[in-house]
Amino acid sequence: MRILFVVLSLDVGGLDRMVIQLARELIKRGHEIKFCCLEREGELAASIKANGVEVFCLDKEDGIKLSIAWKIAKLVRQNNIQII
Numbered sequence: 298m299r300i301l302f303v304v305l306s307l308d309v310g311g312l313d314r315m316v317i318q319l320a321r322e323l324i325k326r327g328h329e330i331k332f333c334c335l336e337r338e339g340e341l342a343a344s345i346k347a348n349g350v351e352v353f354c355l356d357k358e359d360g361i362k363l364s365i366a367w368k369i370a371k372l373v374r375q376n377n378i379q380i381i
Contacts, residue, residue, distance in 0.1 A: 298380055301373060
C-alpha cells in the first residue's frame with residue numbers, strides 16, 4: 298500500500314519517533330511510505346529520508362488554512378496514496 302503520514306513536523310519528540318518507527322516497520326513489510334509535514338520538516342526528517350522515504354513540506358503558517366486541504370489532496374492524487 299502507498300501510505301501518507303501527515304504530521305506537523307518531524308521534530309525530536311516521542312510522538313515523532315513513534316511515527317518514524319511505525320513507518321520503518323511498514324517499509325520492511327513492503328509498503329511505500331511518504332510524509333507530509335504541514336509546518337516544517339524538522340530534525341528527524343533526514344533520518345527518514347535516509348530510508349528512501351519522500352518528505353513533502355507545505356510550510357503552513359499559524360492558524361487555520363483551508364488551502365492546506367487542497368494541497369494534501371493534490372499530493373494524494375499525484376502519488377496515488379491509498380491511506381492517509
